[in-house]
Amino acid sequence: MENTVKLKMFILLAGCVFFVFGFSFFGAKAYGAFFTKDTVPEGVTVSGVELSGLSEKEATDKLDAAIKSWYENSFYFLQADKELSLDLTVVKFDVDKTVDLALENKTANISAKIDGAGLNQLLQNEISSETLKALDRKALSKELAAAASELVEGIYSISLDKFYIKEKLPKTILLSTSLPNETFTLENSLTVTIDSKQTFSLHSYIEENKLKTLDEHTLKWLATAIYQTILPTNFVILERHISHVLPSYAELGKEASYIAGKQDFIFFNPNETAYELKLTQDENFLNITLEGINLQKAYSLTMENDKKYKPKKIVQYDPKLPENTTRIEQEGIDGQSITVYRNELDKNGNIANTVLIADDYYAPVHQIEKTALQSIEEVPDLQDPLLPNDSENPDFDQSEDDFNNGMSEYPEQNTNLNQNPNLNQKQVPNQQTPAEKNTVEENELWEEPAFEKGEG
Template sequence: MRNQQVIKLFLVIILSITYIFSFSHFGALAYDSVINRSDEFAEGTTIGSVSVAGKTRNEAMKMVDEQLTDYLNETKITLKYKEKSEAFDLGLFHFDVENSVSKAKHGQANSVIVKLDTIEDVLISLSPSILDDIHLDEVQAAILNYAENLEPGNYEIRLDPYLTGTGSETTIAESVIESQFVENELDLFAGKSIEIPATSQFSLLKFVEDEIGAVSQGSLSKIATAIYDVILPTNFDIIERHISSELPAYASLGFEAKADIDLKNDLVFSNPNEFSYFIEFENKNDSLYVSLKGPEFLNKYVIISEDKETFKPKIIRQFNPMLGPTEIKVKVAGKEGQLIKIYREYRDEKGMVLKKELIAEDFYPPVHQVEVQGLIVKEGDSSTTIPNTDNGQVENQDGSSSSPNNSKDSSDPNSKTDLNNPDSSNDDELWGKENEIPK
């Protein structure tokens, strides 16, 4: 009985010694492990775009600071309001790396703590009146969103969605095809509305092919001219445009656009804006009105005509012995040629000219007048002479120019043209002289 008590006591002492030894040894290891690991971030922990899993706070601060340097060097944020853009100054950001690391939660995605200075001056540079129509807090939150992740890149923030107004449509420009030029074919366009989507390209020939069908060249050119007229006072880019050899009666100088399906003469332009515009056709008082509608532009686009020149036609004279000596008939009426340059001025809201660009330089060559005139036949002589006229310089049918006031005397045999004698002196001038070296 006594031996059993001794054995039990011995076992208790052994277990106690083992427990104390294990606690002191393994407890120290556990404590050391806990103490050392408490300064390292758990798996899945990120600060901005930086993964700091398994890193100490000091290591994490160094990594985030390096990422911040890359972000500031490689990031560009652009604010865009209608057709105007402005680069955002990254110096308006104030990053707090130390608090971002110290307050980061283990195993979670954490944003970088960053504050933003006032952005009112940046917005005013886009438009002096924008502060009255925009949700400022929402814009600041959108800008901060591109900073809290420290992800380098090029970002564009459109301000139009943050406006308090609805941005209703307005009539930008209007053109009219007068009633005397309206044909039945133009009724095919009445009531139509053509959408020019944001950042897209428009082709008149493709639209006609898809939506209208067969249209004559004359009617198509009138539509092209009206559309060209309404898109000129915009920032639309003219890609393809043609004009006729003579200015049509329905078009103003510098504002014609010719379209022809057979010749593939198209009117093509693009809308560079972030919103759609609409070209609408409406019949009013027997005239066809063409209008461009959409959000109002920020800038003003003024069309200016400059450097207009005119070119007088020449007189091309033909001779017909069937007419009387002083009889003159106009076969083709002459018409002056014209040249004009069309410029587009970009003006801001205050009216200051931002830039001026040449849009077109239209030239219509003169139409030379063709006159048919009789010949003078001397009595008792078969020779004829070219009658003197009061006209200025003329261009003969063979293309040479002459001035009647400076011509040789009609009594000079060299100035006569013998219509009945093929061996007259004019033959030498036509066929050349003997032993003449060919040119």
């Protein structure tokens, strides 16, 4: 009996302990839940909007006001081949879901999604059906929703290029050019792929495609063809050289040279998509096309300061040539210079920005002529009326010894006389030997060209 009473007392005491402990623990939980129901916890901010301590209705009203302001002060643009303005009504916000999450302290940005039908309608009106098929619209919608969920007011622009599936993109011809064929031979048509965000090197392309059988002149021809095709694009020219003389097939300002191991041609594709250069040869021309998706902007070229520099004539005397004979050793070629600018155009076709691309200068090639040595003119005899006469000037009469003694005071002149025994030993005023005359003429011919002195 006594044991039964003790057991009952123990059970009663244990129950009281558990009651007190449970009330203190779970009661606090129940109390907090009851008195903080529908109130946002401290420290909760949604898309930059402070919601701490607000009731559900207050939080909803505050978010609605922020969304209204975002619609009024935000502008979204899609960059395709032209700029597309996005109607922001395609952006839908779920305020109730956002507040429910905020009450649980589980969100940082407002819940947003894109109305697919509305977005598709915009894209179908502005983009060709072939191009639209290659657009990853799910990825585009996801990025637009993520941007909108931040509720950042202002201008937001997104390029569609990074949402295109490359394999599905239609190939269109953006640019086409041609070069005279002349005597060059391209064994097969070439396709040059310029990958997105990649650098193209003509030297590497030749190595990879085993085009070493093409001679140097043909490779220069190809370099020029590629260069003049990509000039009116946003491709970045990293390395380019020009020849000493402008080739007959090239247009001034649009030539590129290539010499294996010495001169490469390198450029960079800054776009999000790859492009292809196709080179085909027919009987008269090398034809080049640039194919791919349209560039975001249009470009044009401006050529300025087109100048020419006349060559000089250089005369060289050749004793082996017959008398009164002249032979052209090298034809003269005009020098040329030009400045090339690339213009970035806005949507109205007006120039928005201009960049200097090249300042080309080709020095003139001087004409070289070889001519026979002129015969030495006979020196007038002593009776020449221009010279003093012995009989009229007694003081002029000298013995041979006196004359030689006098000439010894002028060793250079004496040497010249000894080397030319056929000349009369009486001095002739202002008379030049052929060698002296040639020296004067060559000095005049080799004078610094005018354009190098800044006179051109």
